[in-house]
Amino acid sequence: MSFQPTIPLPGIAGWRFLERTQAAQQAAFDKGAELKRDIAYFEANIGGVTSAAELVGDRRLLKVALGAFGLEGELDKRAFIRKVLEEGTTEPRAFANRLTEPAYAKLSEAFGFGDPGGARTGESGFAARITDAYRTRAFEAAVGETSNDLRLAMNFRREMVEMSRGPDGANWFSVLGSKPLRQVFEKAYGLPAAFAKIDVDRQREVMRDKTAALFGTDKLTAFQDPAAVEKVINRFLARAQIEAGAAAAGPASAALTLLQNASGEASQGLFNLLAARS
Structure with missing residues (x-):
């Protein structure tokens, strides 16, 4: 049975508790067998994937790829995700750039299949970056099973760091x-x-x-x-x-x-x- 984060109180009190215990709870969560299997499989195989078609054709790889960007709910939309990945992000009218949710463009840019430089899956550190993000998002999702408000708060804290660094x-x-x-x-x-x-x-x-x-x-x-x-x-x-x-x-x-x-x-x-x- 996988570790389930403990949130004994609602609202701000629960948030304070989570802040104090997050490192320890994340460490316990990371030891979960399913999470470790997902990450090991991704790290062992993603380097050989050079196209969007190959990625969406492997459900286990796609699960980690999407989960790393908070898009785990899109796992069954393979044709849609393939189009997101294949058109890249360099062109303003690329499919990912026309979608309202910015996570799609981040996904496409990270993998690079549709951009001039091509697939980034074989780059040093690529697999680790994706699996680190997957661990973080998976823990947030587990927190959300107890309190979706706290999951939203965790996501907000993390995402606003990146957002605040963009153009004014x-x-x-x-x-x-x-x-x-x-x-x-x-x-x-x-x-x-x-x-x-x-x-x-x-x-x-x-x-x-x-x-x-x-x-x-x-x-x-x-x-x-x-x-x-x-x-x-x-x-x-x-x-x-x-x-x-x-x-x-x-x-x-x-x-x-x-x-x-x-x-x-x-x-x-x-x-x-x-x-x-x-």
Whole structure:
């Protein structure tokens, strides 16, 4: 039986516990037999794969390749993934570049099948880079079986490091294209469900305005500061915990909604208390 990460508490308390114990829990998780078999197989065989067709034709290799980029749910979409890989990323109209989710372009660029330099699978360190990413993502997925909110928080912390290093402001569209990142930002910033339906340029403007109000700049470079990343995560988890508590109230939730509509002071006070650590 594989190791299942322990998350004894919900929300911010659970996040604090996970931060303290993550290294030890990840180490225990990495010893799982299935994970070790997947990684060993990938490292032994990926160097001989020189085309997208070969990769998608081997389900065990494809499982690791997709999992390393958070695309494990696409394992059965082999024709789709082959097109992503074969067209590369150098041309603006390449298939991966036209998809909203940025993970596809990252996958295609990493393997290089459709780019001028060709397959990167035989490069020194390639297999290790992919399997390291696979371990990380697999652990996050295991955390998500207990708390999807904490999985989203872990993904946000990791992804924003990369996003914040891009051209100033340009990568807001990448944020908006990433469903996991969107979920964290939207809840942390208190945006309604209808937000996703408005014009994408307006969405970027709102995200920039909210970020500027909190951090003094509307650019993603704000998240080069780990404290800024942690502040967004705290706000996200606080709101998620408040919403979960309201939902658990059952019939009482209707009365709670009326009270909140009349005066948001109590819930806002709780939110401020929970989000104070940043």
